[in-house]
Amino acid sequence: xxxxxxxxxxxxxxxxxxxxxxxxxxxxxxxxxxxxxxxxxxxxxxxxxxxxxxxxxxxxxxxxxxxxxxxxxxxxxxxxxxxxxxxxxxxxxxxxxxxxxxxxxxxxxxxxxxxxxxxxxxxxxxxxxxxxxxxxxxxxxxxxxxxxxxxxxxxxxxxxxxxxxxxxxxxxxxxxxxxxxxxxxxxxxxxxxxxxxxxxxxxxxxxxxxxxxxxxxxxxxxxxxxxxxxxxxxxxxxxxxxxxxxxxxxxxxxxxxxxxxxxxxxxxxxxxxxxxxxxxxxxxxxxxxxxxxxxxxxxxxxxxxxxxxxxxxxxxxxxxxxxxxxxx
Amino acid sequence: xxxxxxxxxxxxxxxxxxxxxxxxxxxxxxxxxxxxxxxxxxxxxxxxxxxxxxxxxxxxxxxxxxxxxxxxxxxxxxxxxxxxxxxxxxxxxxxxxxxxxxxxxxxxxxxxxxxxxxxxxxxxxxxxxxxxxxxxxxxxxxxxxxxxxxxxxxxxxxxxxxxxxxxxxxxxxxxxxxxxxxxxxxxxxxxxxxxxxxxxxxxxxxxxxxxxxxxxxxxxxxxxxxxxxxxxxxxxxxxxxxxxxxxxxxxxxxxxxxxxxxx
Numbered sequence: 001x002x003x004x005x006x007x008x009x010x011x012x013x014x015x016x017x018x019x020x021x022x023x024x025x026x027x028x029x030x031x032x033x034x035x036x037x038x039x040x041x042x043x044x045x046x047x048x049x050x051x052x053x054x055x056x057x058x059x060x061x062x063x064x065x066x067x068x069x070x071x072x073x074x075x076x077x078x079x080x081x082x083x084x085x086x087x088x089x090x091x092x093x094x095x096x097x098x099x100x101x102x103x104x105x106x107x108x109x110x111x112x113x114x115x116x117x118x119x120x121x122x123x124x125x126x127x128x129x130x131x132x133x134x135x136x137x138x139x140x141x142x143x144x145x146x147x148x149x150x151x152x153x154x155x156x157x158x159x160x161x162x163x164x165x166x167x168x169x170x171x172x173x174x175x176x177x178x179x180x181x182x183x184x185x186x187x188x189x190x191x192x193x194x195x196x197x198x199x200x201x202x203x204x205x206x207x208x209x210x211x212x213x214x215x216x217x218x219x220x221x222x223x224x225x226x227x228x229x230x231x232x233x234x235x236x237x238x239x240x241x242x243x244x245x246x247x248x249x250x251x252x253x254x255x256x257x258x259x260x261x262x263x264x265x266x267x268x269x270x271x272x273x274x275x276x277x278x279x280x281x282x283x284x285x286x287x288x289x290x291x292x293x294x295x296x297x298x299x300x301x302x303x304x305x306x307x308x309x310x311x312x313x314x315x316x317x318x319x320x321x322x323x324x325x326x327x328x
Numbered sequence: 329x330x331x332x333x334x335x336x337x338x339x340x341x342x343x344x345x346x347x348x349x350x351x352x353x354x355x356x357x358x359x360x361x362x363x364x365x366x367x368x369x370x371x372x373x374x375x376x377x378x379x380x381x382x383x384x385x386x387x388x389x390x391x392x393x394x395x396x397x398x399x400x401x402x403x404x405x406x407x408x409x410x411x412x413x414x415x416x417x418x419x420x421x422x423x424x425x426x427x428x429x430x431x432x433x434x435x436x437x438x439x440x441x442x443x444x445x446x447x448x449x450x451x452x453x454x455x456x457x458x459x460x461x462x463x464x465x466x467x468x469x470x471x472x473x474x475x476x477x478x479x480x481x482x483x484x485x486x487x488x489x490x491x492x493x494x495x496x497x498x499x500x501x502x503x504x505x506x507x508x509x510x511x512x513x514x515x516x517x518x519x520x521x522x523x524x525x526x527x528x529x530x531x532x533x534x535x536x537x538x539x540x541x542x543x544x545x546x547x548x549x550x551x552x553x554x555x556x557x558x559x560x561x562x563x564x565x566x567x568x569x570x571x572x573x574x575x576x577x578x579x580x581x582x583x584x585x586x587x588x589x590x591x
Contacts, residue, residue, distance in 0.1 A: 013587055073428045096430060103425075106423075110342065110346075113345060125335065125432055
């Protein structure tokens with residue numbers, strides 16, 4: 001079954017430019033200068049039930065706008081979309097009961113009241129029966145996320161990590177089959193991050209919940225998603241596995257070597273950058289193995305430490321453009 | 329329908345719980361309300377010291393109108409606080425996103441999130457003023473006056489909500505500061521005086537464009553047995569439904585073109 005299906009999904013915004021000065025403001029009153037800005041440009045996307053998909057791209061690539069159309073907040077300018085069998089914007093009130101949404105930067109809980117009261121209100125809003133609330137939520141999701149001890153605390157007194165766990169639980173209270181996560185681990189410390197990732201895996205495994213994850217943190221994607229969709233300037237530039245993405249565009253790895261003495265790295269005839277006094281960075285090409293480089297390094301002098309660095313998201317995007325092969 | 333009713337009470341219960349946590353604020357809110365109403369009454373008293381009648385309306389009659397006006401004013405104050413910072417909070421800061429992600433009518437949620445209970449104190453003041461001034465005027469009450477008053481109050485409240493929700497919904501198109509809401513907040517007070525004291529233009533404004541006359545004067549005239557205004561009085565519920573209908577239509581159109589906040 002398809003969880004998400006879009007055809008040429010497009011969203012353009014009108015931007016009003018204002019002229020400078022008082023005279024300009026007066027002119028603006030009668031003759032507004034408007035420019036069109038294409039945020040999402042003809043996206044074709046299909047996600048099957050039970051997939052965990054990483055939706056990545058730089059700031060302003062159109063990720064949030066896509067998510068807002070998929071969740072029914074925004075009406076598309078053109079194209080069609082079907083999510084869980086609904087037209088999200090037109091059938092909004094029925095549609096949103098089938099999805100869960102977590103915006104890392106924004107809370108959906110009530111600031112002043114205790115966590116359990118927020119859950120109670122959401123229970124009413126989503127018309128969840130007392131039985132389901134008890135067995136699936138309190139003894140299920142809330143138990144796994146260890147929310148019990150937080151129940152009586154007002155939301156405003158929670159730490160960021162605690163709040164995120166509560167947000168996650170709140171988004172799952174009505175047992176949605178599709179979960180949208182927008183930067184869910186932003187600002188969280190490593191242990192909370194790991195816990196949330198484990199939880200999502202479990203959720204996906206047990207209930208076949210589809211997850212669409214937007215993040216800047218490639219390690220989130222690495223831990224969770226087999227499939228990655230990369231967006232740039234409103235278009236999909238890659239749709240495939242993360243391994244493939246890495247292999248095709250981030251083949252060059254960087255080897256960081258700390259020597260135990262002063263060395264002259266030029267002696268081995270390789271380009272390198274000096275990071276610190278005795279720390280250098282060497283490029284390892286796509287088809288090279290570490291063992292091709294090691295003998296030369298050993299000849300240079302004593303080695304204290306050696307690290308292989310994988311490319312981050314910015315690096316991958318840059319490479320895609322350099323090689324010009326940015327089509328899926 | 330039952331779902332909406334239950335949800336309404338859940339929000340009220342939560343509001344009360346949240347409020348009890350800040351007892352000082354609660355007290356301050358109540359005192360402010362009482363002060364606001366006292367100032368208005370003192371103002372009326374001062375006016376009548378100078379002129380014993382207002383365009384043929386006796387002092388007690390004007391007090392009675394004010395008493396009636398306090399009923400829709402109180403209910404509106406309890407229900408529609410979402411309108412004041414709608415543009416700022418819901419459009420610019422994007423909190424509307426959150427409302428749109430829930431399976432409940434978005435306008436209804438805006439009202440729910442703006443619930444406050446303190447303004448309801450005005451109901452007591454309003455009834456007290458009507459009983460006192462009605463007594464002074466020797467009004468004879470008939471049994472159906474009570475249900476009729478409930479109906480007219482409901483109509484007046486809808487007029488109030490309709491006007492302010494319509495203005496708030498302008499935020500969908502224009503998210504700058506219009507200053508319209510505070511401006512109209514002064515106009516709303518005009519509705520509690522006999523329309524005879526205004527010129528024709530202002531009368532048309534208060535009857536048809538921003539129909540604040542239906543929030544105070546027209547419906548109150550019925551209970552004062554001013555037959556000349558009978559049609560206007562009974563028009564109140566119709567105007568209420570119409571004004572609220574306009575607000576709902578503007579809201580719907582706005583939701584269609586909502587473009588969300590930032591990224």
